[in-house]
Amino acid sequence: MTKERLTLYDTTLRDGQQTQGVQFSTPEKHRIVEALDALGIDYIEGGWPGANPTDSAFFEEVGHTRAKIAAFGMTKRAGRSAENDDVLAAVMNAGTPAVCLVGKTHDFHVTAALGISLDENVENIRASIAHIVAQGREALFDAEHFFDGYKANPEYALTCLKAAHDAGARWVVLCDTNGGALPTEVGEITAAVIAAGLPGDRIGIHTHNDTEMAVAATLAAVDAGARQIQGTLNGLGERCGNANLTSLIPTLLLKEPYASRFETGVTPEALEGMTRISRMLDEVLNRVPFKQSAYVGSSAFAHKAGLHASAILKDPSTYEHVEPASVGNRRVIPMSNQAGQSNLRRRLAEAGLEVPDKDPALARILDRIKAREADGYSYDTAQASFELLARDELGQLPDFFEVKRYRVTVERRKNKYNKMISLSEAVVVVKVDGEKKLSVSESMDDLGNDRGPVNALAKALAKDLGSYQEIIDDMRLVDFKVRITQGGTEAVTRVIIDSEDGSGRRWSTVGVSANIIDASFEALLDAVRWKLIRDRA
């Protein structure tokens, strides 16, 4: 049986950026584009060129992608031609293969928000889409408030859609802008649109999660015949977010009736990267990943109930609707030390530590990780710190040096030109090769800018490590993440540091303390120790 093609349109960089607190930098946008492109998304909407400087910069620098890059904008305003609308011109100037314009389809919005006649609005849609097509680009029309509009005045809402369609829009996208349409309504109205003569393979669906049903509403539209899905990674988006592609894509590929009926640009192999992509986005946003996310959450395949856990050991299908590995996730059985140990051995092997099955050190390592996690540590990403902890239990951690004490001072005051300046100074005292060494560094970089106390500490620590000095000379701190978390009963600071060396190798370490400087120093020490283990000899 031939499968029908479903088209996936990602708007993480545009509607996703409407999430409160989210503002992507241009490099972050490029990193997300790379992940979406590797996943197999068909269209990537990059932003609204001209609306803000970051969006404009993004389009200037975007490289070659398999996916079509789309620029977002709005239909031309009344009283001028499409050619003479400067807002539309800025969108066209981004030079993207696809251009998606939002326009009104709800009569109330046309008269109340735009203050123009219903006919003028239809003409704005028609002329704008025709303009895009005339420039040789692919046009998409986002029908704003379509479901509310259809309920209020179906004839007018359809007239708007047809104007876009007849002017050459490749897709008309039915948007539930306020997020209030329930799945049943979305299904019925989508079916009515198709019955009115618009073909399903020209219709897209764009929903919001204001009733926690954006995913279901999207599938209801697909069931009714829509063939393009718009959504965002991790359900980012205005208010309660957009339809979550991170949930939708696994359902489309793994669940019936969708798996047999449709195909998308996402292969089963690419789907195995879903969990990683979801976590990457949270890392970019410095968010704690939501554990209970469908498919990709760290609890999505966690079996806490005793009855469930024991049945899972007999047959995973008893309490799992899909294979965790199919989306790159893992099963978690908190009760089972057995499962814990095999997991652990795999991770040790990744660090080059082969430990025999049933070695008593395995249980000791697990206990210590549990205790440290209760204190606020996290070893999910800090693989280098995990390795050091394991080496310590296995008796394979050399005493390279000992830190006797350190002191950091941060001072802010007026300089002689009466300007406020900051300066940090760090003193680190280590004992190495039997010798005590005092090092002092300040936080000023070569350009005379203050880089802060952690930078000063890192420089002082790495300034003189005797015979080890040469090994760590090419190390540098490339990223630094801080989170307030719960350790025991008190709030503590967790710092994760990413380091890099001359060979381009990157590694992550973790430190935890109520004191942010202490937590940073602990992570720095681990970073140096890991590098010494890898490169001495």
Added chain:
Amino acid sequence: MTKERLTLYDTTLRDGQQTQGVQFSTPEKHRIVEALDALGIDYIEGGWPGANPTDSAFFEEVGHTRAKIAAFGMTKRAGRSAENDDVLAAVMNAGTPAVCLVGKTHDFHVTAALGISLDENVENIRASIAHIVAQGREALFDAEHFFDGYKANPEYALTCLKAAHDAGARWVVLCDTNGGALPTEVGEITAAVIAAGLPGDRIGIHTHNDTEMAVAATLAAVDAGARQIQGTLNGLGERCGNANLTSLIPTLLLKEPYASRFETGVTPEALEGMTRISRMLDEVLNRVPFKQSAYVGSSAFAHKAGLHASAILKDPSTYEHVEPASVGNRRVIPMSNQAGQSNLRRRLAEAGLEVPDKDPALARILDRIKAREADGYSYDTAQASFELLARDELGQLPDFFEVKRYRVTVERRKNKYNKMISLSEAVVVVKVDGEKKLSVSESMDDLGNDRGPVNALAKALAKDLGSYQEIIDDMRLVDFKVRITQGGTEAVTRVIIDSEDGSGRRWSTVGVSANIIDASFEALLDAVRWKLIRDRA
């Protein structure tokens, strides 16, 4: 038109406790029961008596409620009578008016997990339910894996349901235990159960969120005729969680076709407590509330896009599907680089600053916000810092005091017992009321624990502010968020601080610098200034 009654059954205390990391204490359970009872929930499932000590203690101490309290357990095991099953006896001994027993209805689970015959399982269901009824209690039957069971062997799954029904169960509850059934399937199978002779007003629905569609699947069952809804507050529960009552209840009361067709025990007045109850649960769990939650999230009515914000000012229904106040939530118009002047005026008005339309200060404020956002600042959440910036442009920011300089020292060394300890000390010099004041504080709290350099700085800054001292005495730092972001071409640290005072008022401020201590100090200063503006006079 007479409305049909829908029954609400809450399992936050039982299935909700299967959430990874969740373990309620007995007093916490009582606090949640009180909230659920005030909300108007019909049944509150308190736990599994006998399965763990907290659950048993809860039932001993639960007081009078309008809601029926239910104890959870499982059908009797094979090879003994209901009267002689000690697990079932422990459940009955809790003495609750309602008892809900889970039992198998999927033939594969009966033979593979229980290892008994299909007939034995049916008899276990019948005898267990009959036993509850004979004791004068109300019986409910949770049909585990019902949808998978029905797909595999509809005849057997229905036989199990009928055994419970005929033995006197008030409700048979169709459970999608693995969370893999899609809403369409749930609707079709529920309709088939009713067509097979089980009346809808004896049928409940219990779904899980493994495809992010638990809410939609629940409503699909209601559409098909089921009249009891099981769910949890905030969607707590095993793996990805249960159907979220915090989303379902507002939809049932506020949205069509449900609002006209059904009534529940929740009044419109009680619904206004929904947001508060949701936040209370997060507080009990010490979780940061999820901002994008439907209806109750702090972003649920946040309008970031400039076009949306300006339309909202004309008529809130343009971008809101329900009134925020109907669920006890509120509208937020955050500031961001996409916001226009109308958005800005609205936000200024919220801060008590009435600025005339077209005032040239508006453009200056927007420009300054844009420039600061390019430097790494973010004003989406830091409303208090936004207000200070605007007041500065409007000439309405008093010079309360001037910080001349500060110095913080963080030291880590061995104490006299040869144990490594950390201590921070901060000196802040301010000029206030024409007088120079030096204050020094250290980071040790009352218990002798080091709370770090930011804490020491906050204490030193607030130690002596002359005539303003009294106003800020009840301030405290309640949260502290740090992220590394891009400011211009360099990585900088953005710190957001949440402060609280004796009246329970909370406000957020932001600071940005390459130096984390500087960034924190800037946010601290804003916090103090904002409090002074609000409370002096």
